[in-house]
Amino acid sequence: MNELARFLPTFLEGFNLSLPQNLVPVVAMFLCGSIVAAAMGLSAAVLVWAERKLAGHFQCRLGPVYVGGKFGWLQSIADGIKLFLKEDIIPTDADRPLFRLAPYLAVIGVLAAFVAFPISEHLLVADLNIGIFFILAVLTVEVFGVILAGWASNNKWSLLGAMRAAAQMVSSEIPMGLAILLPVMTAESLSLKTIVADQSGGILKWYVFQPPFFMAVAFLIFFVAGLASLKRSPFDLPEAESELTAGFHTEYSGMRFSFFFMAEYAGMLLVSGLAALLYLGGWHGILPGQSGVEWFLLKTSFLLFVMIWIRWTLPRLRIDQVVYVGWKVMTPFALVCVLGQAAAVHFRGG
Amino acid sequence: MSPVKTYFSDVFMGLWTAMVGMSITLKYLFSKPVTEMYPDVKPKTPTRYRGLHVFEEEKCIGCYVCAKACPVDCIEIGVVRKGKEIKITKFDIDYQKCMFCDLCCEPCPAHCIHMGPEFERASFTRSGTILQFATPKELSEDEKKIEKVARK
Numbered sequence: 001m002n003e004l005a006r007f008l009p010t011f012l013e014g015f016n017l018s019l020p021q022n023l024v025p026v027v028a029m030f031l032c033g034s035i036v037a038a039a040m041g042l043s044a045a046v047l048v049w050a051e052r053k054l055a056g057h058f059q060c061r062l063g064p065v066y067v068g069g070k071f072g073w074l075q076s077i078a079d080g081i082k083l084f085l086k087e088d089i090i091p092t093d094a095d096r097p098l099f100r101l102a103p104y105l106a107v108i109g110v111l112a113a114f115v116a117f118p119i120s121e122h123l124l125v126a127d128l129n130i131g132i133f134f135i136l137a138v139l140t141v142e143v144f145g146v147i148l149a150g151w152a153s154n155n156k157w158s159l160l161g162a163m164r165a166a167a168q169m170v171s172s173e174i175p176m177g178l179a180i181l182l183p184v185m186t187a188e189s190l191s192l193k194t195i196v197a198d199q200s201g202g203i204l205k206w207y208v209f210q211p212p213f214f215m216a217v218a219f220l221i222f223f224v225a226g227l228a229s230l231k232r233s234p235f236d237l238p239e240a241e242s243e244l245t246a247g248f249h250t251e252y253s254g255m256r257f258s259f260f261f262m263a264e265y266a267g268m269l270l271v272s273g274l275a276a277l278l279y280l281g282g283w284h285g286i287l288p289g290q291s292g293v294e295w296f297l298l299k300t301s302f303l304l305f306v307m308i309w310i311r312w313t314l315p316r317l318r319i320d321q322v323v324y325v326g327w328k329v330m331t332p333f334a335l336v337c338v339l340g341q342a343a344a345v346h347f348r349g350g
Numbered sequence: 351m352s353p354v355k356t357y358f359s360d361v362f363m364g365l366w367t368a369m370v371g372m373s374i375t376l377k378y379l380f381s382k383p384v385t386e387m388y389p390d391v392k393p394k395t396p397t398r399y400r401g402l403h404v405f406e407e408e409k410c411i412g413c414y415v416c417a418k419a420c421p422v423d424c425i426e427i428g429v430v431r432k433g434k435e436i437k438i439t440k441f442d443i444d445y446q447k448c449m450f451c452d453l454c455c456e457p458c459p460a461h462c463i464h465m466g467p468e469f470e471r472a473s474f475t476r477s478g479t480i481l482q483f484a485t486p487k488e489l490s491e492d493e494k495k496i497e498k499v500a501r502k
Binding site for chain 1 (some may be wrong): 361364365368371372374375378379381382384385387432484
């Protein structure tokens with residue numbers, strides 16, 4: 001009963017709602033989706049606030065201070081209400097159906113990925129036996145949303161941004177996939193729960209600290225490639241403000257814009273969470289025997305902090321530099337790591 | 351350097367310089383913010399700050415020296431002199447003109463006009479920018495006759 005997707009149908013049946021028998025799974029799925037969407041939206045709101053606050057302090061400013069009394073902790077809610085009330089503009093020359101479809105695709109990709117995303121041993125929606133593969137597969141849907149948005153806007157800047165997003169995605173997703181191969185090979189499973197279970201028993205059992213340290217390099221590659229696939233600074237070329245106004249979402253306003261925004265921040269959460277699950281022992285603590293949601297949240301929030309930290313440190317790269325880093329640096333390094341780890345797993349007694 | 355060496359040193363330097371940069375920004379993260387919460391917390395002005403004037407009416411002898419020294423003629427003074435008794439009926443400074451040069455304060459023989467620390471007197475009307483420093487007084491008929499109002 002530790003998986004939401006299994007627990008909810010039995011929970012609903014316990015209520016005697018007199019639903020037709022074949023409707024119960026549908027209602028349960030709907031509830032699951034709502035819970036995931038609410039959690040995603042809420043965490044994105046908290047992240048936006050944290051980003052603004054940290055950005056302020058990185059620049060010796062204060063960030064938001066007024067909204068919600070202290071520390072501006074209601075800033076994201078106020079922003080959300082503002083975006084909600086904004087006029088929804090669709091340019092006359094835009095491709096209307098595609099223009100409308102794009103933001104939903106961007107959000108749905110991330111939302112679907114969260115379904116297979118375990119937060120702790122007992123807190124997850126569904127433990128898919130191909131978990132990490134599923135997440136990688138549906139995450140790419142987000143890039144379709146970005147490319148569609150750039151194309152449908154009928155705007156040169158948007159199109160340039162979308163093309164950059166496509167080039168960047170292709171060059172970052174391959175090292176990312178290769179880096180994920182290492183934990184998968186070591187745990188001999190694609191299920192995230194099994195991968196984390198294999199890292200139990202203290203900090204030295206985490207995959208980053210496993211000799212011969214191919215996994216540490218893979219962790220770095222995964223994190224950098226994750227930044228690139230999220231379009232986060234220093235890889236924020238698809239929306240480079242100084243060159244492309246806002247890139248692929250130049251023409252978007254109001255709620256449609258906030259969908260892109262939410263997808264980006266939820267994606268940050270997803271990549272940091274995945275890095276924590278795959279390499280940093282997930283919900284296992286520093287000492288053997290320690291485990292719980294708090295450890296997972298601690299690791300994820302540290303990685304999120306690093307993402308924000310990098311954003312306010314490094315300037316934007318050029319597109320040829322991004323593609324160079326993807327193809328000529330991260331991919332060969334990832335390949336060497338995969339081969340090395342494969343040999344290590346083989347000689348370990350496989 | 352051989353291309354292979356260049357490649358590896360580039361990769362290493364990329365990571366290393368990123369880390370150096372991040373250590374610098376981390377220092378700034380924990381440094382004190384320079385933000386001034388202005389309307390909520392008033393800033394402390396320096397001791398010799400040239401803000402709005404402070405006028406000590408009881409010391410003023412109505413000699414017009416300050417008005418004469420003013421390069422933009424923004425001080426207007428009204429005086430009633432009866433023997434040794436001096437009544438300041440008017441001491442207006444037009445802050446549309448005033449350039450806060452401090453030249454009015456230096457020649458004052460009675461040391462009655464100073465530059466103060468205040469600066470918040472923005473106004474939506476032109477008349478609101480002319481500040482009256484003298485306390486309003488009731489004048490008798492013959493006092494009105496000998497009142498002298500001048501700018502210079």
